[in-house]
Amino acid sequence: MNLERVEELSLGYLRQSPEPVVPLEVLLTHCQHDEICRHLTRKELEEFLGRHPEVLLLSGPGGEGVPEVDMLEEAGVDLGPRAILRARIPPRQEMKAMILQQLDQMQLALNGALSMAQEHGDRERAVGVMQAIQRAAELRQKIQESFS
Numbered sequence: 001m002n003l004e005r006v007e008e009l010s011l012g013y014l015r016q017s018p019e020p021v022v023p024l025e026v027l028l029t030h031c032q033h034d035e036i037c038r039h040l041t042r043k044e045l046e047e048f049l050g051r052h053p054e055v056l057l058l059s060g061p062g063g064e065g066v067p068e069v070d071m072l073e074e075a076g077v078d079l080g081p082r083a084i085l086r087a088r089i090p091p092r093q094e095m096k097a098m099i100l101q102q103l104d105q106m107q108l109a110l111n112g113a114l115s116m117a118q119e120h121g122d123r124e125r126a127v128g129v130m131q132a133i134q135r136a137a138e139l140r141q142k143i144q145e146s147f148s
Contacts, residue, residue, distance in 0.1 A: 009030060020084050022082060049083050056089065114129040117129055
């Protein structure tokens with residue numbers, strides 16, 4: 001693995017991205033399009049960025065086997081780690097807006113998952129999605145309070 005090339009590609013992408021917070025999978029795909037880095041693994045990239053002084057690596061919630069996380073991932077919500085350049089960390093109110101925007105996207109995905117579960121008569125899944133919707137509402141409330 002050519003660390004200099006990984007650094008060049010990763011930092012370049014993080015600098016030019018319209019969104020300051022970028023999913024690790026997006027960065028990995030970007031790096032793998034380069035011939036030199038095509039064999040780069042997610043683990044290698046995560047370890048490299050985790051040690052890089054210019055990058056803050058943000059963990060995703062939960063882990064494998066957590067029902068709500070699995071449900072959201074099935075609905076197309078990427079909950080994996082994300083990276084942001086420390087220089088691009090937004091001010092407090094901007095951060096609040098970004099988090100709330102992510103919660104809005106998650107809410108849309110959950111609503112879609114609930115509709116699908118109901119259409120298919122999957123009561124167990126519908127109950128799980130409703131619980132996740134409730135937890136998302138609680139999280140929104142905590143974020144509103146903590147950024148006040």
